[in-house]
Amino acid sequence: MNSAEFSLIQTFVREFDSPRAPAGPGDDGAVLPPTAGDLCVTTDAVVQGVHFSLAHFRFEDIGHKALAVNLSDLAAMGAAPSWFLCSLGLPRRFGKREVSALGRGMSALARVHRIQLVGGNISAARELSVTLTAAGEVPRGQALTRAGGRSGDWLYVSGTLGEARLGLRLLGKGTRTGFAKRQLRPVVRLRVGQIARRFGRAAIDISDGLAQDLAHLCAASRTGARVDVGRLPLHPAVRRMKEAIRWALAGGEDYELLIAIPPEQGLHFERECTKSGERVTRIGELTSTDTVAFWRAGKILPSPPGFDHFE
Amino acid sequence: MNSAEFSLIQTFVREFDSPRAPAGPGDDGAVLPPTAGDLCVTTDAVVQGVHFSLAHFRFEDIGHKALAVNLSDLAAMGAAPSWFLCSLGLPRRFGKREVSALGRGMSALARVHRIQLVGGNISAARELSVTLTAAGEVPRGQALTRAGGRSGDWLYVSGTLGEARLGLRLLGKGTRTGFAKRQLRPVVRLRVGQIARRFGRAAIDISDGLAQDLAHLCAASRTGARVDVGRLPLHPAVRRMKEAIRWALAGGEDYELLIAIPPEQGLHFERECTKSGERVTRIGELTSTDTVAFWRAGKILPSPPGFDHFE
Numbered sequence: 001m002n003s004a005e006f007s008l009i010q011t012f013v014r015e016f017d018s019p020r021a022p023a024g025p026g027d028d029g030a031v032l033p034p035t036a037g038d039l040c041v042t043t044d045a046v047v048q049g050v051h052f053s054l055a056h057f058r059f060e061d062i063g064h065k066a067l068a069v070n071l072s073d074l075a076a077m078g079a080a081p082s083w084f085l086c087s088l089g090l091p092r093r094f095g096k097r098e099v100s101a102l103g104r105g106m107s108a109l110a111r112v113h114r115i116q117l118v119g120g121n122i123s124a125a126r127e128l129s130v131t132l133t134a135a136g137e138v139p140r141g142q143a144l145t146r147a148g149g150r151s152g153d154w155l156y157v158s159g160t161l162g163e164a165r166l167g168l169r170l171l172g173k174g175t176r177t178g179f180a181k182r183q184l185r186p187v188v189r190l191r192v193g194q195i196a197r198r199f200g201r202a203a204i205d206i207s208d209g210l211a212q213d214l215a216h217l218c219a220a221s222r223t224g225a226r227v228d229v230g231r232l233p234l235h236p237a238v239r240r241m242k243e244a245i246r247w248a249l250a251g252g253e254d255y256e257l258l259i260a261i262p263p264e265q266g267l268h269f270e271r272e273c274t275k276s277g278e279r280v281t282r283i284g285e286l287t288s289t290d291t292v293a294f295w296r297a298g299k300i301l302p303s304p305p306g307f308d309h310f311e
Numbered sequence: 312m313n314s315a316e317f318s319l320i321q322t323f324v325r326e327f328d329s330p331r332a333p334a335g336p337g338d339d340g341a342v343l344p345p346t347a348g349d350l351c352v353t354t355d356a357v358v359q360g361v362h363f364s365l366a367h368f369r370f371e372d373i374g375h376k377a378l379a380v381n382l383s384d385l386a387a388m389g390a391a392p393s394w395f396l397c398s399l400g401l402p403r404r405f406g407k408r409e410v411s412a413l414g415r416g417m418s419a420l421a422r423v424h425r426i427q428l429v430g431g432n433i434s435a436a437r438e439l440s441v442t443l444t445a446a447g448e449v450p451r452g453q454a455l456t457r458a459g460g461r462s463g464d465w466l467y468v469s470g471t472l473g474e475a476r477l478g479l480r481l482l483g484k485g486t487r488t489g490f491a492k493r494q495l496r497p498v499v500r501l502r503v504g505q506i507a508r509r510f511g512r513a514a515i516d517i518s519d520g521l522a523q524d525l526a527h528l529c530a531a532s533r534t535g536a537r538v539d540v541g542r543l544p545l546h547p548a549v550r551r552m553k554e555a556i557r558w559a560l561a562g563g564e565d566y567e568l569l570i571a572i573p574p575e576q577g578l579h580f581e582r583e584c585t586k587s588g589e590r591v592t593r594i595g596e597l598t599s600t601d602t603v604a605f606w607r608a609g610k611i612l613p614s615p616p617g618f619d620h621f622e
Contacts, residue, residue: 027458028384028385028456028515029351030351030353031351032350032352034346034350036345038345039342039344039345040342041429042339042340043444045398045432047435049437051434076339077338077342085353086354087398089442118352119353119354121354121356123440124358125361126360127436129436129440131398133354133396133398138342140345145338204339220338
């Protein structure tokens with residue numbers, strides 16, 4: 001590490017609240033006290049030209065999104081966020097201004113969800129990349145995984161689907177507001193995940209589109225599924241588009257949760273979500289078949305694009 | 312994640328031993344049981360063109376080195392390795408063969424040090440990068456940091472210095488054996504670190520050269536230091552070079568440990584290292600000044616390159 005890197009690290013860390021001792025950036029690593037529950041850990045990267053374009057994303061957006069995609073994995077496990085580490089790959093043309101803006105976008109979201117930056121590093125790189133590792137806690141043995149679903153479980157999704165895809169189109173037209181925010185600043189469903197952990201059996205976050213992520217959940221749970229496309233929660237602005245169903249099933253970047261709940265827990269789950277002001281919609285159920293079927297008006301739809309069952 | 316990425320992840324994971332449940336790659340994240348001690352976590356990246364060149368490094372080497380640099384941070388904290396996550400940035404021209412070789416180099420070192428791969432992800436990228444987060448455990452409150460040193464503590468280094476720099480020259484000449492291995496496949500001093508944790512007060516791993524990393528330790532400990540250059544542990548092949556001292560002080564990539572031990576513990580520390588077959592050399596001491604001084608034959612040397620005290 002040279003002094004320029006060291007100074008950039010300080011610039012970045014300054015955007016964050018100081019962590020409680022003994023955790024903290026600046027040493028060879030962070031030291032974290034034992035947890036009472038299980039620790040859920042996940043790592044995900046956002047890379048320039050792959051996950052974002054600098055033509056549309058500001059550095060604050062990139063900072064937000066890098067943390068959001070990791071928090072979304074914690075949400076899908078039902079975990080309460082604890083700490084994270086941030087590794088930046090930084091082209092030489094970027095300096096303090098950019099690193100500071102990136103830190104600002106990330107720390108704003110970190111404050112909302114009470115997760116602490118405890119370490120990281122900065123490397124020179126040809127393209128901008130932000131790789132995070134995030135950890136959260138669940139009571140022992142209670143982490144939600146993709147694998148716990150059983151035939152007959154009700155399928156729920158949080159929020160609404162397809163808006164991120166609409167947002168991508170708007171971004172392409174130079175709009176940064178409205179649905180474009182679903183791309184730039186995804187919301188993370190941590191509260192839904194923690195409720196799902198109490199009532200549910202399996203969950204996954206929808207990053208690649210409902211069809212593909214449902215297929216992952218079914219493969220891990222060794223079930224099939226049946227989804228009633230008419231029940232998909234769509235904003236009227238999405239519902240109006242001719243691509244509505246395709247975007248809802250295969251749009252990607254929604255960062256909503258897909259959750260399998262035993263039927264006898266369904267109404268309890270819905271009630272707790274309503275109490276917390278979180279929208280969830282029952283869209284279908286897990287089945288004992290080996291296929292994922294999307295129904296509409298009594299007919300099975302052909303596989304949507306992005307659909308990749310048991311691959 | 313598309314099916315090509317999914318298949319590359321499977322290729323990579325297959326190179327590793329299966330982790331014990333409930334940990335494991337493939338879900339939104341890994342689930343890890345509570346630890347009795349503190350958890351030390353670190354993240355570090357190796358990036359093509361910055362930390363390695365594909366002209367000299369094979370994919371096995373890159374896999375080894377990416378894990379080694381992270382394990383070295385755990386060694387400096389005195390931690391016993393537990394688990395790690397691996398995030399790959401992979402140019403599209405690389406496929407199964409390269410991912411498999413990278414995993415092979417990494418898993419061989421993981422087996423030696425009994426650390427388990429519990430998750431990760433693969434992203435497309437323009438250049439190859441490997442970003443790891445590694446965790447290890449220490450008894451509660453006993454992690455070594457850079458900040459614990461006190462004036463009067465004896466300074467020790469593990470192994471020998473400057474060979475990695477000699478190795479870099481050899482690599483440039485097309486040699487992959489001998490000292491070139493110090494660049495390609497650095498050894499990690501985990502055993503020395505765990506002994507140091509029992510007897511020492513502060514430690515850091517030497518990745519940027521002894522001079523710079525000693526300055527970091529001194530800054531964190533709020534001490535100065537005095538090093539007797541005549542005591543530096545050098546292989547005869549390095550000692551012969553006219554650059555010997557510069558390479559030993561500022562060569563970088565040695566991944567040896569620098570450790571501050573209270574004088575009354577010095578001999579106990581040395582004895583335990585000897586018993587474990589680990590070489591350590593006393594090279595000087597921490598002082599109450601605010602400078603780091605390198606002495607040779609009764610004179611203070613001018614600051615070596617890479618020396619960057621209190622920056």
